Amino acid sequence: xxxxxxxxxxxxxxxxxIFLIAVALIAGMVGCGGRTNIIQVDAGGWHTVGLRSDGTxxxxxxxxxxxxxxxxxxxxQVDAGGHHTVGLKAGGTxxxxxxxxxxxxxxxNxTGxxxxxxxxxHTVGLKAGGTxxxxxxxxxxxxxxxNxTGTIQVTAGVYHTVGLKADGTxxxxxxxxxxxxxxxNxTGxVQVAAGxHHTVGLKADGTxxxxxxxxxxxxxxxxxTGxVQVSAGVYHTVGLESDDTVVAAGNNADGExxxxxxTGxVQVSAGVYHTVGxRSDGTxxxxxxNEHRQCxxxxx
Numbered sequence: 001x002x003x004x005x006x007x008x009x010x011x012x013x014x015x016x017x018i019f020l021i022a023v024a025l026i027a028g029m030v031g032c033g034g035r036t037n038i039i040q041v042d043a044g045g046w047h048t049v050g051l052r053s054d055g056t057x058x059x060x061x062x063x064x065x066x067x068x069x070x071x072x073x074x075x076x077q078v079d080a081g082g083h084h085t086v087g088l089k090a091g092g093t094x095x096x097x098x099x100x101x102x103x104x105x106x107x108x109n110x111t112g113x114x115x116x117x118x119x120x121x122h123t124v125g126l127k128a129g130g131t132x133x134x135x136x137x138x139x140x141x142x143x144x145x146x147n148x149t150g151t152i153q154v155t156a157g158v159y160h161t162v163g164l165k166a167d168g169t170x171x172x173x174x175x176x177x178x179x180x181x182x183x184x185n186x187t188g189x190v191q192v193a194a195g196x197h198h199t200v201g202l203k204a205d206g207t208x209x210x211x212x213x214x215x216x217x218x219x220x221x222x223x224x225t226g227x228v229q230v231s232a233g234v235y236h237t238v239g240l241e242s243d244d245t246v247v248a249a250g251n252n253a254d255g256e257x258x259x260x261x262x263t264g265x266v267q268v269s270a271g272v273y274h275t276v277g278x279r280s281d282g283t284x285x286x287x288x289x290n291e292h293r294q295c296x297x298x299x300x
Contacts, residue, residue, distance in 0.1 A: 037052065037053050037281070037282025037283075038050045038051065038052055038053075038058075038278055038282050038283070038284055038300050039051055039052065039053050039278075039282070040077065040078060040267065040278070041267060041269050041276045041277075041278045041284055041297075042078055042079050042080040042269050042276075043080060043231075043233070043269040043270055043271030043272075043274055043275065043276045043286075043294070044061070044067065044080025044081055044082065044083075044085065044118070044271055044272075044294075045062070045080070045081065045082040045083055045120075045271065045272045046061050046062035046083075046271070046272060046289075046291065046292040046294050047059055047060065047061030047062050047063065047067050047068055047080055047085070047292065047294050048060050048061055048080065048269075048271065048274070048276055048286065048294045048295070048297055049068075049070065049078045049079075049080045049085055050078075050284060050297065050300050051075065051076075051077065051078045053282070054074075055073075055074040055075055055076065055090075056073065056074060057070040057071075057073040057075060057078055057087060058070070058300060059080075059085065060293055060294060060296050060297060061292045061293055061294030061296075062083070062292035062294065064083075065083045065084065065098045065099035066097050066098055066099075067080070067081075067083050067084050067085045067097060067098030067099065068085070068097075069097045069098075070085055070087065070097060073087050073095060074089070074090075075087035075088055075089050075090075075095070076088050076089065076090050077115060077116060079116050079117050079118040080118060080271070081098070081104065081118030081119055081120060081121075081122075081123065081156070082099070082118075082119070082120040082121060082158065082272075083098050083099035084096060084097065084098030084099050084100065084104055084105055084118055084123070085097055085098055085118065086105075086107065086116045086117075086118045086123050087116070088113055088114075088115065088116045092111055092112045092113045092114070092128065093108075093110060093111055093113065094107040094108075094110045094113050094116055094123075094125060095107070095108075096118075096123060099121075101121075102121040102122065102136045102137035103135050103136050103137075104118070104119075104121055104122050104123045104135060104136030104137065105123070106135045106136075107123055107125065107135060110125050110133060112127050112128050112129070113125040113126065113127055113128070113133075114126050114127060114128045115153065115154060117154050117155050117156040118156060119136070119142065119156030119157055119158060119159070119160075119161065119194070120137070120156075120157070120158035120159060120196075121136050121137035121158075121159075122134055122135065122136030122137050122138065122142055122143055122156060122161070123135055123136055123156070124143075124145065124154045124155075124156045124161050125154075126151055126152075126153065126154045126163075130148075130149055130150045130151045130152065130166070131146075131148060131149055131151070132145040132146070132148040132151050132154055132163060133145070133146075134161065137159075139159075140159045140160065140174045140175035140176075141173050141174055142156070142157075142159055142160050142161045142173060142174030142175065143161070143173075144173045144174075145161055145163065145173060148163050148171060150165045150166045150167070151163045151164065151165055151166075151171075152164055152165065152166050153191060153192060155192050155193050155194040155232075156194055157174070157180065157194030157195055157196060157197075157198075157199065157232070158175075158195075158196045158197070158234070159174050159175035159197075160172060160173065160174030160175050160176065160180055160181055160194060160199070161173055161174050161194065162181075162183065162192045162193075162194045162199050163192075164189055164190075164191065164192045168187055168188045168189050168190070168204070169184075169186060169187055169189070170183040170184075170186045170189050170192055170201060171183070171184075172194075172199065175197070177197065178197045178198070178212045178213035178214075179211050179212055180194070180195075180197050180198050180199045180211060180212030180213065181199070182211050182212075183199055183201065183211060186201050186209060188203045188204045188205070189201045189202065189203060189204075189209075190202055190203065190204050191229060191230060193230045193231050193232040193237075193270075194232055195212070195218065195232030195233055195234060195235075195236075195237065195270070196213070196232075196233070196234035196235065196272075197212050197213035198210055198211065198212030198213050198214065198218055198219055198232060198237070199211055199212055199232070200219075200221065200230045200231075200232045200237050201230075202227055202228075202229065202230045206225055206226045206227050206228065206242065207222075207224060207225055207227070208221040208222070208224045208227050208230055208239060209221070209222075210237065213235075215235075216235040216236065216250045216251035217249055217250055218232070218233075218235050218236050218237045218249055218250030218251065219237070219249075220249045220250075221237055221239065221249055224239050224247060226241050226242045226243070227239040227240065227241060227242075227247075228240050228241065228242050229267065229268060231268050231269050231270040231275075232270055233250070233256065233270030233271055233272060233273070233274075233275070234251075234271075234272045234273065235250050235251035235273075236248055236249065236250030236251050236252070236256050236257055236270055236275070237249050237250055237270065238257075238259065238268045238269075238270045238275050239268070240265060240266070240267065240268045244263060244264050244265050244266065244280070245260075245262060245263055245265065246259040246260075246262045246265050246268055246277060247259070247260075248275065251273075253273070254273045254274065254288045254289035255287050255288050255289075256270070256271075256273050256274050256275045256287060256288030256289065257275070257287075258287045258288075259275055259277065259287060262277050262285060264279045264280050264281070265277040265278065265279055265280075265285075266278055266279065266280050271288070271294065272289070273288050273289035274286060274287065274288030274289050274290065274294055274295055275287050275288050276295075276297065283298075283300065284297040284298070284300045285297070285298075
């Protein structure tokens with residue numbers, strides 16, 4: 001719902017998978033006192049997942065469906081959905097834990113995967129050749145990605161799926177009740193993020209576009225500049241600036257947009273009602289709803 005160290009250097013020159021660059025650039029980094037640094041974070045529904053440089057995974061928050069049972073994983077990328085968690089392994093296979101009522105965790109036979117993303121009740125995988133696979137809830141057609149080609153990044157919202165193509169254009173399928181899939185005219189995009197009922201796109205010039213539900217002003221990103229990464233939550237949107245500070249728009253009832261004082265941030269992730277940031281030293285900060293202790297990341 002999802003980044004790279006040195007993202008600010010790469011966003012303007014290469015349209016490539018964000019999560020994979022993160023791992024490639026800093027894999028093997030170890031923090032002070034022997035602690036292994038976090039190299040990627042992802043905020044899910046009511047849980048938060050962190051990938052360490054040694055490939056192990058940590059998670060905090062709601063675990064009623066087993067979505068935090070990632071202790072034995074060794075992966076290169078992770079993604080947190082509504083009540084499930086997905087991990088990409090070095091060989092291109094995928095693991096998943098958590099709620100599986102819609103089959104969103106049925107990824108055991110996937111191969112050749114280069115990036116994964118977890119939505120509300122579905123899971124999407126980008127294959128190395130630019131095609132896409134998906135499993136899970138499909139009542140709105142959010143898994144109808146079988147004909148996509150030339151895709152370089154995918155992002156799953158609650159009931160829709162968005163794909164970034166190599167030419168900077170964007171495709172989307174799924175629930176479109178608020179126009180969240182109306183991205184057909186977007187160009188020059190280098191990263192996409194799908195929220196609950198809205199979709200956000202980062203342009204090559206550092207500006208941001210958004211479509212969909214805007215009752216909480218989560219799409220009011222037209223004035224943002226110098227952005228190097230975006231992330232979409234349920235009712236809020238977060239942007240990482242080139243100076244390692246963070247901006248946010250939208251619902252702030254739980255303080256999920258209180259990121260104005262953050263510095264030294266290299267990746268951000270917006271969950272349902274919380275926001276997580278990864279610092280350049282591999283530590284993690286979080287704000288917002290902490291009902292399930294999803295913001296208890298200070299010890300990572």
